[in-house]
Each structure stands twice: as C-alpha cells, then as structure tokens.
Amino acid sequence: xxxxxxxxxxxxxxxxxxxxxxxxxxxxxxxxxxxxxxxxxxxxxxxxxxxxxxxxxxxxxxxxxxxxxxxxxxxxxxxxxxxxxxxxxxxxxxxxxxxxxxxxxxxxxxxxxxxxxxxxxxxxxxxxxxxxxxxxxxxxxxxxxxxxxxxxxxxxxxxxxxxxxxxxxxxxxxxxxxxxxxxxxxxxxxxxxxxxxxxxxxxxxxxxxxxxxxxxxxxxxxxxxxxxxxxxxxxxxxxxx
Amino acid sequence: xxxxxxxxxxxxxxxxxxxxxxxxxxxxxxxxxxxxxxxxxxxxxxxxxxxxxxxxxxxxxxxxxxxxxxxxxxxxxxxxxxxxxxxxxxxxxxxxxxxxxxxxxxxxxxxxxxxxxxxxxxxxxxxxxxxxxxxxxxxxxxxxxxxxxxxxxxxxxxxxxxxxxxxxxxxxxxxxxxxxxxxxxxxxxxxxxxxxxxxxxxxxxxxxxxxxxxxxxxxxxxxxxxxxxxxxxxxxxxxxxxxxxxxxxxxxxxxxxxxxxxxxxxxxxxxxxxxxxxxxxxxxxxxxxxxxxxxxxxxxxxxxxxxxxxxxxxxxxxxxxxxxxxxxxxxxxxxxxxxxxxxxxxxxxxxxxxxxxxxxxxxxxxxxxxxxxxxxxxxxxxxxxxxxxxxxxxxxxxxxxxxxxxxxxxxxxxxxxxxxxxxxxxxxxxxxxxxxxxxxxxxxxxxxxxxxxxxxxxxxxxxxxxxxxxxxxxxxxxxxxxxxxxxxxxxxxxxxxxxxxxxxxxxxxxxxxxxxxxxxxxxxxxxxxxxxxxxxxxxxxxxxxxxxxxxxxxxxxxxxxxxxxxxxx
Numbered sequence: 093x094x095x096x097x098x099x100x101x102x103x104x105x106x107x108x109x110x111x112x113x114x115x116x117x118x119x120x121x122x123x124x125x126x127x128x129x130x131x132x133x134x135x136x137x138x139x140x141x142x143x144x145x146x147x148x149x150x151x152x153x154x155x156x157x158x159x160x161x162x163x164x165x166x167x168x169x170x171x172x173x174x175x176x177x178x179x180x181x182x183x184x185x186x187x188x189x190x191x192x193x194x195x196x197x198x199x200x201x202x203x204x205x206x207x208x209x210x211x212x213x214x215x216x217x218x219x220x221x222x223x224x225x226x227x228x229x230x231x232x233x234x235x236x237x238x239x240x241x242x243x244x245x246x247x248x249x250x251x252x253x254x255x256x257x258x259x260x261x262x263x264x265x266x267x268x269x270x271x272x273x274x275x276x277x278x279x280x281x282x283x284x285x286x287x288x289x290x291x292x293x294x295x296x297x298x299x300x301x302x303x304x305x306x307x308x309x310x311x312x313x314x315x316x317x318x319x320x321x322x323x324x325x326x327x328x329x330x331x332x333x
Numbered sequence: 334x335x336x337x338x339x340x341x342x343x344x345x346x347x348x349x350x351x352x353x354x355x356x357x358x359x360x361x362x363x364x365x366x367x368x369x370x371x372x373x374x375x376x377x378x379x380x381x382x383x384x385x386x387x388x389x390x391x392x393x394x395x396x397x398x399x400x401x402x403x404x405x406x407x408x409x410x411x412x413x414x415x416x417x418x419x420x421x422x423x424x425x426x427x428x429x430x431x432x433x434x435x436x437x438x439x440x441x442x443x444x445x446x447x448x449x450x451x452x453x454x455x456x457x458x459x460x461x462x463x464x465x466x467x468x469x470x471x472x473x474x475x476x477x478x479x480x481x482x483x484x485x486x487x488x489x490x491x492x493x494x495x496x497x498x499x500x501x502x503x504x505x506x507x508x509x510x511x512x513x514x515x516x517x518x519x520x521x522x523x524x525x526x527x528x529x530x531x532x533x534x535x536x537x538x539x540x541x542x543x544x545x546x547x548x549x550x551x552x553x554x555x556x557x558x559x560x561x562x563x564x565x566x567x568x569x570x571x572x573x574x575x576x577x578x579x580x581x582x583x584x585x586x587x588x589x590x591x592x593x594x595x596x597x598x599x600x601x602x603x604x605x606x607x608x609x610x611x612x613x614x615x616x617x618x619x620x621x622x623x624x625x626x627x628x629x630x631x632x633x634x635x636x637x638x639x640x641x642x643x644x645x646x647x648x649x650x651x652x653x654x655x656x657x658x659x660x661x662x663x664x665x666x667x668x669x670x671x672x673x674x675x676x677x678x679x680x681x682x683x684x685x686x687x688x689x690x691x692x693x694x695x696x697x698x699x700x701x702x703x704x705x706x707x708x709x710x711x712x713x714x715x716x717x718x719x720x721x722x723x724x725x726x727x728x729x730x731x732x733x734x735x736x737x738x739x740x741x742x743x744x745x746x747x748x749x750x751x752x753x754x755x756x757x758x759x760x761x762x763x764x765x766x767x768x769x770x771x772x773x774x775x776x777x778x779x780x781x782x783x784x785x786x787x788x789x790x791x792x793x794x795x796x797x798x799x800x801x802x803x804x805x806x807x808x809x810x811x812x813x814x815x816x817x818x819x820x821x822x823x824x825x826x827x828x829x830x831x832x833x834x835x836x837x838x839x840x841x842x843x844x845x846x847x848x849x850x851x852x853x854x855x856x857x858x859x860x861x862x863x864x865x866x867x868x869x870x871x872x873x874x875x876x877x878x879x880x881x882x883x884x885x886x887x888x889x890x891x892x893x894x895x896x897x898x899x900x901x902x
Contacts, residue, residue, distance in 0.1 A: 141749040166751035181657040185637045193646030202638040217626045225624035
C-alpha cells in the first residue's frame with residue numbers, strides 16, 4: 093500500500109512541481125500515473141522512492157514513512173527508473189546478483205528467480221554478456237529483473253514499457269496483473285492511454301503538479317464525454333471545451 | 334561555419350559540466366565556493382609553477398654564453414609532449430566513445446563539423462593544462478633575459494598554438510587505430526590500446542632523460558646542450574613545425590610565428606580531410622562491446638549467485654566498474670600501479686649507482702654502511718620513506734577523488750536502495766584503501782625486502798613493523814581525506830566517462846591536500862626528533878597515534894558529510 097498525504101515539492105523556492113498531492117494505492121491495485129511531460133509524474137515517483145525529498149507532506153510505503161524509516165520503506169518496493177543505463181560494464185548476471193546482495197535475498201532463491209525472469213523476458217542467453225552490449229529494451233528488462241529480485245510487494249515503475257518488445261511488454265503486463273491479484277501494489281507512469289485502459293484498476297492524472305483526476309476508468313468515462321484520449325486532453329488542458 | 338560554432342559552444346558547455354546541484358537561492362553561495370576552489374587550486378599550483386619559472390630563469394643564466402635557445406626548445410617540446418600524451422588518452426574517448434556522438438550523427442552535421450567541434454573542445458582543455466607547464470618557463474626565461482615586447486607577444490601566441498599539432502597527431506593516430514583494428518572495433522579495446530601507446534612513450538622518454546639527473550653544473554651544461562639538443566632534434570623530426578615556434582619566441586620573429594600558425598592550419602586541414610574520409614564510416618561501424626549470446630551453465634550460475642554482504646557486494650561492484658571502464662582504469666588505477674616504474678625505479682637506480690661509485694672510487698664508507706652504523710637514523714629514514722611512498726601512492730590514486738562523480742546519472746541508485754549512506758560511504762572508500770594498500774604498503778614492503786636482502790641494509794625489525802603500520806594507517810587516513818571533496822562537490826552531469834575523471838577540477842584538490850598534509854606531518858616528525866629530541870621509535874609511535882586519530886576523525890567527518898550531501902544529489 094502506498095499513501096501520499098499532502099505531498100508538495102517546490103523547486104527553486106517558488107515553483108511547485110507537485111502541489112499538495114493526496115493519493116492512496118491500496119493493496120491489490122494497479123494504478124496508472126498519467127500526465128503530460130513535466131506534469132510532475134517523475135517527481136512524484138522520485139519522492140516515493142526517496143530519490144528526492146518532499147518539501148511538505150508524508151509518503152508511506154506499506155506503513156513505513158520514506159523520510160523517517162527510509163531503509164525499511166525502501167525494502168518494500170522494487171523501482172524501475174526511466175533510464176535503464178545502469179552499471180553498463182557489469183554482466184547481466186553480475187548485476188542481478190549485486191541487486192540480490194543489496195536487497196539481502198537468500199542464496200537459495202536467487203537461482204530460481206533469475207531463471208524464471210530470464211525465461212519470461214527471453215534474457216537467458218544474454219545474462220553472461222555485459223549490459224553495455226544490450227539493446228535499450230534488453231537494458232530495460234535487466235533493470236526490471238533486478239528490481240524484482242527481492243520479490244517486493246510494491247512495484248514502482250517509471251515508464252516500464254518503453255523499449256520493450258511486444259512479447260516482453262505482454263509478459264510484464266501479465267506479471268503486473270498477477271502481482272496485484274496476489275494482494276500487492278503496482279504504480280507505473282505511462283503516456284500510453286491504451287495500456288492504462290486495459291491494465292489498471294485506477295488512474296491518477298496529474299497536470300502542473302496537481303492531481304486532476306483519481307479514480308476508476310469507468311467513473312472517468314461516465315462523468316466525461318468522448319474517447320479516453322479526448323478526456324485526457326481536456327483534463328490536462330490539451331484541448332478546450 | 335555557424336553550425337560548427339554552435340556545436341563547439343554546446344560541447345564546451347556540456348564538457349565542463351554543471352557541478353551545481355544546489356537549488357536556486359544557493360546559487361550565489363555556490364559561485365562563491367567555486368571561486369574559493371579556484372583560488373585554492375591556484376595557491377596549490379604556485380610551488381609547481383614557480384619551480385618551472387625558476388627552471389626557465391636558471392636555465393637562461395646557466396647557458397647565457399652558450400645556447401639559451403635550447404631552453405625554449407625544450408619547453409616547447411615539453412608542451413608538445415604533454416599535449417600529445419594527454420591527447421592520446423582522450424582522443425578515442427572524445428571521437429568514438431562519447432555518448433553525444435549518437436545524438437550528433439543523426440543531426441544534419443557534416444563529419445568536418447562534428448570532428449572540428451570535438452577537436453576544438455579537446456584543444457581548449459589541453460591548452461588550459463599546457464598553460465601550467467609552458468608559459469612559466471617562458472616567463473622565467475623572459476625575466477632572466479630581460480626580453481622585449483616582441484618576445485612576450487610571441488611567447489603568448491606560441492603557448493596558445495602549441496597544443497594544435499600534437500593533438501592532431503593524437504587524433505589521426507586514434508583514427509588510424511580504428512582502421513587498423515578493424516575487426517575489433519571495440520571502443521574499450523581501442524581506448525586501452527591508445528592509452529598504453531602513450532604510456533609506453535612516457536616511460537621511454539623518462540628512461541631517456543634520466544641520465545640528465547645528478548650532474549654538476551658543468552656536466553649539466555654539457556648534458557643540456559648535447560642531450561637537450563638530441564631530444565629537440567628527435568622531437569623536431571616527429572613534430573617538425575615546433576622548430577618554428579622556438580625560433581619565433583627566441584628571436585621574436587613574426588615571420589616564424591606566421592609560418593608556425595600556417596603549419597598548424599595545414600595540419601588541421603589534413604586532419605579534417607582524413608576525418609572526412611574515415612570518421613563517419615568508422616564511428617557507425619563501431620560496437621560498444623562484444624556479446625557472446627550464450628546461455629550460462631548451471632555451474633556458472635551457482636558460482637555467480639553466491640551471497641555476499643551489502644558492503645562486499647558494493648565494493649566488488651565499484652572495483653569491477655573501475656577496472657572494466659578503460660578511462661577509469663587508466664586514470665584512477667593505472668597511474669597508482671605503475672608510478673614506481675615511471676618515478677621511483679630510475680631514481681633509486683641513480684641513488685644506488687652513485688653510492689656504488691662513491692665506495693668503489695674512494696674506498697669510503699658507503700651510504701648503506703654508514704646507515705647501518707646508525708640504526709636510529711636508518712629507522713627514521715625507513716619510516717619516513719615508507720610514509721612518503723604511501724602518501725605518493727595515495728595521491729596518484731584517483732579512485733576516491735572521483736568515487737561519487739563516477740556514478741554520473743546513476744547516482745539516484747544510491748538513494749533508492751535499502752543501504753544506509755554510512756555503508757555506501759564505506760563501500761566507496763574501501764576500493765581506494767585496497768588499491769593503495771597494494772600500491773603503497775605493498776610496494777613499501779617490497780622495497781624493504783629488497784633493501785634487506787639485495788642491498789644488505791640491516792633495518793631494525795621494530796622500524797619495519799612501525800613503518801608498515803604507518804603505511805596502512807596512512808592509506809586509511811588519506812583515502813578518507815581524498816573522498817571529502819567528491820562528497821561535497823561531485824561532478825555528476827557528464828556525457829563521457831573522461832569528464833568524470835579528467836575534466837573534474839574538484840578531483841585535483843585532494844591530490845594537493847594529501848601531499849601538503851603529508852609534507853607537514855614529515856616536518857612535524859622531523860622536528861620532534863631533532864628539536865624536541867624525542868627517540869625515533871617514540872616519534873614513530875606518535876605518528877601512528879596521530880594517523881589513527883586523524884583517520885577516525887575523517888571517518889566520522891565523511892559519515893556526517895555523506896548524510897548531509899548524498900540526499901541532495
């Protein structure tokens with residue numbers, strides 16, 4: 093479960109990148125975090141993960157406050173950043189084992205988890221190679237696999253589908269569904285509205301740092317006219333009524 | 334031309350990078366800090382620059398009635414050599430290994446514009462470095478010779494033009510290497526090859542010039558005239574237009590300067606022509622690194638997934654990345670490993686050659702025998718030498734000065750993993766400590782063993798033990814000292830790895846601090862022994878205590894700084 097209460101981030105003393113944000117993602121839910129470029133999506137995810145601090149408000153991951161109990165909170169989630177260019181001169185297998193060490197994953201389960209994810213994302217033959225030799229999509233997959241090594245209950249994914257081939261994209265979406273169905277929490281940012289439509293229980297739309305919608309897609313469609321794309325554009329000021 | 338200027342501006346800006354992660358209102362403060370940093374660096378450079386100036390001054394006085402031109406010739410050659418060596422290690426990186434290349438290739442730039450802009454960027458960096466080496470000699474020479482305005486103008490212009498030709502050599506060689514190792518076309522491999530090439534050249538030149546040391550004034554004049562001339566001759570064959578620079582400065586000859594400038598422009602034209610023919614083809618065919626695309630066996634898997642503690646895993650990761658990234662390996666590790674080959678071995682060879690000659694010719698007591706008769710002095714020399722060696726080894730290691738900077742954009746990783754900043758700090762310092770334990774304490778131990786077994790110097794065992802303890806504590810202390818500036822002001826916004834280590838001004842500061850503090854400790858120890866008349870072993874004990882206390886203080890300080898600054902990156 094993720095709870096954001098009155099979260100604000102101000103850059104440069106004046107500009108609020110995120111403004112008094114209240115958002116709760118319950119266990120068993122997948123939430124798509126949508127917004128135009130510069131709306132505050134990445135800033136929110138960065139605050140959730142402890143990469144930047146919030147100017148105001150509290151963020152709790154499974155009940156642990158990210159600013160007060162950072163280590164416990166960080167153990168709760170797996171995070172995939174927007175850029176997958178991580179430690180490029182490590183081999184895939186070395187990266188995964190490094191992540192397993194950092195997240196203190198027991199040795200007995202590492203082998204099984206690595207094989208499971210490697211097969212799912214068709215990375216079996218790439219694990220012995222340096223990440224530097226991987227394509228963008230493969231780098232995305234290895235970072236994703238690393239984030240899941242400790243089997244976190246909360247997944248925080250920043251544009252996770254970017255660069256993935258259709259099979260891997262499908263596999264990830266299925267994994268997200270299974271994970272949520274097992275009572276866990278998933279939040280991911282995306283620009284692809286169709287993905288949100290097919291995958292999510294809830295969507296949160298942010299614009300200029302303010303949450304302009306938070307609820308189910310059905311409710312959104314009931315209260316607004318037009319296609320999902322048109323509704324999104326109306327809410328974010330892309331088109332005027 | 335407009336596109337070339339725009340691109341050059343952008344590359345220069347991104348190359349120097351933005352070291353500020355402070356938010357808005359702190360910008361003023363940050364500017365002040367930056368100015369203070371430059372002032373501090375300037376102060377640190379004064380002894381070095383002063384020494385070079387003195388070299389030019391005394392060189393002129395020494396050769397006043399013979400051939401003073403040789404001083405200018407040698408200074409020009411030193412500048413050319415510095416530029417060539419520096420250029421060789423970064424050319425492959427800048428032209429082929431820089432991540433901006435992938436952005437530039439799809440844009441409507443010609444090969445000449447890309448190569449020209451990259452070359453200009455490289456030229457600016459190199460010229461800034463060269464300004465520390467060549468102009469001081471010119472200034473010393475000019476003051477000694479009471480030279481006129483023409484000399485000063487020529488000296489200034491030659492200093493500015495000097496790096497062009499050697500950098501073009503480096504750039505052409507890097508492009509030739511790419512063609513020669515056509516099949517490899519592996520960026521890492523080529524970076525290593527070009528750096529090793531430059532390194533071998535340094536060692537050869539160093540060995541060649543060693544015989545110029547330990548000579549009397551009369552011998553020195555002879556050596557400078559003969560060897561200096563032959564060095565200038567050899568280098569002139571390789572860099573023919575440097576002779577024009579020498580003549581322009583020595584004679585204040587404007588025509589020579591124009592010819593020198595024209596020759597440099599001709600080199601640029603040739604380089605652009607070669608770049609037009611080979612650059613784009615070479616760069617688009619290059620691969621980052623080879624991939625085997627082979628599934629790992631279950632045996633390899635079970636080996637690879639062994640569990641380690643967080644700190645061990647992080648340290649191993651740091652070391653793997655430092656060893657496997659050619660730029661980091663050459664700049665942060667290699668120098669620390671091979672410095673005895675470059676500095677120490679020729680120096681020691683001269684010392685032993687001299688002492689051998691003294692005992693053989695005069696039958697006097699050799700230096701070693703004299704020392705054996707005074708075990709206290711020998712113990713003092715042993716501890717001093719080991720301390721000095723270790724300080725040098727630590728100052729040559731750039732692992733800790735750039736520990737945070739090397740993370741670049743991956744620095745966010747440090748903030749979202751469940752590992753405390755204290756543990757992460759330790760994991761960042763430990764690789765540097767491990768490296769210097771090998772290159773400082775390890776080499777010291779080898780030197781002691783060689784002194785005892787090969788040269789039959791009976792160093793008191795207690796002195797050996799104290800020396801090694803001093804060495805270990807020195808490694809620990811100074812590695813904690815070295816990381817301070819990188820915690821406070823890391824260079825995280827970079828496009829190429831060399832920007833993190835080679836274009837990182839803050840990383841230079843700890844090198845000076847380590848040497849200055851090392852010298853101060855040496856002076857303190859010496860005074861305790863000579864003025865306060867404390868026994869040498871007691872001085873050793875005091876030094877150990879001091880190093881241990883300072884080590885602990887800096888460990889605690891680093892932890893406080895890590896807690897304060899890591900979350901701000």
